[in-house]
Amino acid sequence: MAIESEAGAMAPVVAFALVGALGVGSQWLAWRLRMPAIVLMLLAGILIGPVAGVFDPARDIGPLMGPMIAIAVAIILFEGGLTLNFHKLNDAAVGVKRLVFVGAPLGWLTSTLALRYGAGLSWESATVFGGIMIVTGPTVIAPLLRTARLAKRPAALLQWEAIVNDPIGALAAVLAFEVVLVLNTATTVSAAMVDLAIGISIATVLGGAAGYGLARAFKRGWVPEYMKVPVLFALLLAVFGVSDSILHESGLLAVTIMGIVIANANLPSYTELHRFKEHATVLLVSGVFILLAAGLNLDAVKSLDWRAVAFVLAVILVARPLTVLVSMIGSGIPFKEQILIALTGPRGVVLVAVAGLFGERLLSLGFEDAALIAPLAFVLVAVTVVLHGFTLAPFARWLGLTGADTPGVLIIGGSKWTTAFAEALQKADIPVLMTDPNYGHLRAARTAGIATFSGDILSEAAEERLELVSYATLVAATDNDAYNTLVATDLAPEFGRDNVFQVMREKSDNSRHQLPRTLGGAKFGPDETHAGLERLIRDGWTFRVTRLTEEFGFDAWRATRPDAHLMARIAPNGTIRLIRKDEDVNGGPDVRVVSLRPPSTDDGEQPPSDS
Secondary structure, three states, X not given: OOOEOHHHOEOHHHHHHHHHHHHHHHHHHHHHHOOOHHHHHHHHHHHHHHHOOOOOHHHHOHHHHHHHHHHHHHHHHHHHHHOOOHHHOHHHHHHHHHHHHHHHHHHHHHHHHHHHHHHOOOHHHHHHHHHHOOOOOHHHHHHHHHXXXXXXXXXXXXXXXXXXXXXXXXXXXXHHHHHHHHHHOOOOHHHHHHHHHHHHHHHHHHHHHHHHHHHHHHHOOOOOHHHHHHXXXXXXXXXXXXXXXXXXXXXXXXXXXXXXXHHOOOOOOHHHHHHHHHHHHHHHHHHHHHHXXXXXXXXXXXXXXXXXXXXXXXXXXXXXXXXXXXXXXXXOOOHHHHHHHHOOOOOOHHHHHHHHHHHHHHHHOOOHHHHHHHHHHHHHHHHHHHHHHHHHHHHHHHHOOEOOOOOEEEEEOOOHHHHHHHHHHHHOOOOEEEEEOOHHHHHHHHHOOOEXXXXXXXXXXXXXXXXXXXXXXXEEOOOOHHHHHHHHHHHHHHHOHHHEEEOEOOOOOOHHHOOOOOOOOEOOOOOOEXXXXXXXXXXXXXXXXXXXXXXXXXXXXXXXXXXXXXXEEEOOOOOEEEOOOOOOOOOOOOOEEEEEEOOOOOOOOOOHHHO
């Protein structure tokens, strides 16, 4: 098959492959380099598009690009709606209501003023574009929160605001455009308002009914497990298409409501559905950003003058902070959290996609300044994405609104050996949280000053009360192998499979009683089960932390302590890595090793508290 078709255009199949490879490749590279993924995706799209001219979406994909982006944005918003479980709001509920009911209209006003007096747009163009600027970009917020490791409440506020206000912003632009249309055509005000009301009402009812009907069908077993995701996708596309055909952009509202209804329906298969949607969203976000960046008109961007700079500064430094701070008056949200939210307002693909659409519509009505809407939108997205991508994490740390600076260890199961292990880690300045469903199992840990949670780590109470963002490593170490395997398997997607461990399972002579080896976490430390580790502690074994030096490296440590079981390695920056069996350890100056030592070893080594 030819790589290129007529007139130098890239074959559509190759174009799709290129977009997928660049999008996912950018996300992977960002993970390796610890950089904001959005920044690399924008850069990749611009390089292959307007800079190198290798890929032009309008030329290589053609008229399918618009519908593709519209459907992708709809799926992204639906997946966002799936994350909005009302039980998870807790103390953020008041702030979310303020940001939606007060912040949305106030943001519309302040954004319109920034466009009128900063960018110099006409009132008509500024009002329509100002409505779109209510959105703060769930496609950008999600990866930023994943990287910045924010505390629970400010993260919830930013996530809920972004997802709920996205369809509201699109509908605000529809409302403003209808008003402009009435003032500049023969359309009557009553007819335009009736169409708008009917469209919004149908979108709300359609989304709610679809979500309720789907949840009911899943609960009653009317859909087999293997068809749940295909049925979900088919219904999602149908709801979006029907609603959007009645009132343009109302489909975004319909699918968001559908997602929220499903999220709060207590579906048994909700976790699996949500994880699959998360994976699909990663692909879609990558693709949409690459497409929009590659299709950027550099000439239009170059035509912008100093007013564009004034507009961006007005939005970031005046409009956004003013909107949030006024909305939060009397909310009870701490001022530090208000400041963080006020100075965090990245825009994403929804803004660019919807702004381009309404810019073209306003141009058709004779508003020449509407040609500036698309480039202004892209510049705002690029600046806010880069700015917040690099500053959110350090700014949040400066305000004290992130998890612990040193990623901690979450230990599931209270016992003598886990308590001793937790004490050693805590004395080495590693944050530790120990949980157990049995309150009595945590008595020794509480006495030792270790943070504890009495309850099931998989329960809603744990999800609501614990700041798991502070912990990067999980150890499932109860005396129940099946429960350890369940916890490790269920939380592996959240922590990352490389960071989830469990104690060695008890061996069974009967294969029917053996748990699948593909489930659970990785083994670490000695070849001992929970009972074996308890026995070692009763026999006098202790956990020790040793700091390596240039003169006393890892080989010397191992030579002088042949009976020690290596448990973990603590890097000079404080990050901890549990050691799998037979894993090579990279020792060096200021690296600390955590080991389980027999009682006969007494070589004058400093105890963990002095290491």
